[in-house]
Amino acid sequence: MSAGENGDSAGRINGIKSALRVIPNFPKPGIMFQDITTLLLDPKAFKDTIDLFVERYKHEIISVIAGIEARGFIFGPPIALAIGAKFVPLRKPKKLPGEVISEKYILEYGSDCLEMHVGAVESGDRALIVDDLIATGGTLCAAMNLLERAGAEVVECACVIEVPELKGRERLRSHGKPLYVLVESQFLKGTLMATESQEEEEKMLMGKSISRVEVKNRLRQSFASFIDLN
Amino acid sequence: MSAGENDGSADRINGIKSTLRVVPDFPKPGILFLDITTLLLDPKAFKDTIDLFVERYKQKDISVVAGIEARGFMFGPAIALAIGAKFVPLRKPKKLPGEVISEKYVLEYGTDCLEMHVGAVEPGERALVIDDLVATGGTLCAAMNLLERAGAVVVECACVIEVPDLKGRERLRLHGKPLYVLIESRFEPTS
Numbered sequence: 001m002s003a004g005e006n007g008d009s010a011g012r013i014n015g016i017k018s019a020l021r022v023i024p025n026f027p028k029p030g031i032m033f034q035d036i037t038t039l040l041l042d043p044k045a046f047k048d049t050i051d052l053f054v055e056r057y058k059h060e061i062i063s064v065i066a067g068i069e070a071r072g073f074i075f076g077p078p079i080a081l082a083i084g085a086k087f088v089p090l091r092k093p094k095k096l097p098g099e100v101i102s103e104k105y106i107l108e109y110g111s112d113c114l115e116m117h118v119g120a121v122e123s124g125d126r127a128l129i130v131d132d133l134i135a136t137g138g139t140l141c142a143a144m145n146l147l148e149r150a151g152a153e154v155v156e157c158a159c160v161i162e163v164p165e166l167k168g169r170e171r172l173r174s175h176g177k178p179l180y181v182l183v184e185s186q187f188l189k190g191t192l193m194a195t196e197s198q199e200e201e202e203k204m205l206m207g208k209s210i211s212r213v214e215v216k217n218r219l220r221q222s223f224a225s226f227i228d229l230n
Numbered sequence: 231m232s233a234g235e236n237d238g239s240a241d242r243i244n245g246i247k248s249t250l251r252v253v254p255d256f257p258k259p260g261i262l263f264l265d266i267t268t269l270l271l272d273p274k275a276f277k278d279t280i281d282l283f284v285e286r287y288k289q290k291d292i293s294v295v296a297g298i299e300a301r302g303f304m305f306g307p308a309i310a311l312a313i314g315a316k317f318v319p320l321r322k323p324k325k326l327p328g329e330v331i332s333e334k335y336v337l338e339y340g341t342d343c344l345e346m347h348v349g350a351v352e353p354g355e356r357a358l359v360i361d362d363l364v365a366t367g368g369t370l371c372a373a374m375n376l377l378e379r380a381g382a383v384v385v386e387c388a389c390v391i392e393v394p395d396l397k398g399r400e401r402l403r404l405h406g407k408p409l410y411v412l413i414e415s416r417f418e419p420t421s
Binding site: 023026027033035037041043046047050069070071073074075077078080084085086087089091094095097098120 | 257277304308
């Protein structure tokens with residue numbers, strides 16, 4: 001489900017979308033990075049972002065908000081404070097002091113790991129997972145595994161931005177969990193504009209030298225290899 | 231200045247203090263690590279923490295709250311939202327996309343670096359710097375330098391916890407800036 005399906009929130013969603021910016025060729029050539037820091041510079045748009053999540057979850061009896069390091073730490077706590085839930089940071093290895101549980105997950109090249117404190121979450125807790133952006137859904141799935149191993153029920157995953165081409169929503173669906181986002185990014189169209197030459201771009205757009213499926217696959221590979229830049 | 235000098239906040243401060251935990255020998259033997267994650271598990275104490283900062287800053291015309299990665303991100307945004315200010319993340323190198331300014335600072339062994347986006351802060355803006363804890367004050371000084379290089383005025387640095395023995399307050403005083411904390415943490419000497 002995406003926000004904006006309710007008329008009242010459409011105006012706020014447009015304001016939020018216009019506050020985002022795309023940084024070409026970060027962290028490497030060909031990638032169009034969706035930057036939420038400009039949203040944080042707009043107090044109204046930032047407040048609207050939090051309000052939209054709070055309106056959705058305040059009556060859902062959520063007892064835990066888990067935020068994924070580091071941009072999930074920016075959105076999760078204000079939501080937790082507004083709905084009276086605990087906030088639990090999910091972190092890269094060796095950052096959390098004390099006893100932790102770890103969940104390894106696969107990246108395009110290699111693997112990464114997410115950790116949660118033992119005892120932060122209890123059996124029966126109802127949890128929401130928050131991050132700024134969902135790409136392939138790999139990090140969110142690792143997060144869900146941590147919470148479920150601790151006995152919590154994951155109610156939903158919530159992100160500001162979804163990159164639909166990377167099929168995170170489907171991956172979460174395979175895990176049996178829904179996804180809620182405010183904004184879908186125009187990743188593919190934007191990325192085509194970051195190609196090296198005008199000629200290559202034109203060929204791609206006209207489908208003459210490279211099929212659209214092939215373009216998507218190449219872009220998905222190059223994007224997926226960095227997406228865990230938390 | 232520390233909170234608790236005003237009667238109205240003493241109970242809230244005690245509640246906050248009681249939620250903190252100390253983790254021995256982290257990240258290395260002999261260190262007593264002050265952990266704020268248990269505070270975040272107590273919705274009332276977490277709300278009180280934010281409220282105490284908001285009550286102090288809401289009338290001070292603060293237009294920017296700068297939070298230091300990563301635990302500053304857990305406190306800064308909520309304060310910014312409540313007082314209508316921008317939130318600016320100050321990050322380790324290579325995390326922020328786009329054009330940044332960098333400030334190097336010295337650690338006990340080696341150096342580290344903090345970055346801020348170009349254009350996030352404009353000349354004349356009044357800024358608050360937030361982190362969970364102040365030890366020697368080195369990171370806070372780097373943060374203040376970034377904001378001042380962009381033309382902002384740092385009004386104050388604010389942390390949940392101060393470790394007075396590490397003299398961060400004095401270091402900030404040398405920089406000409408005040409420090410506000412909710413809790414002071416004093417330890418027995420460790421071997």
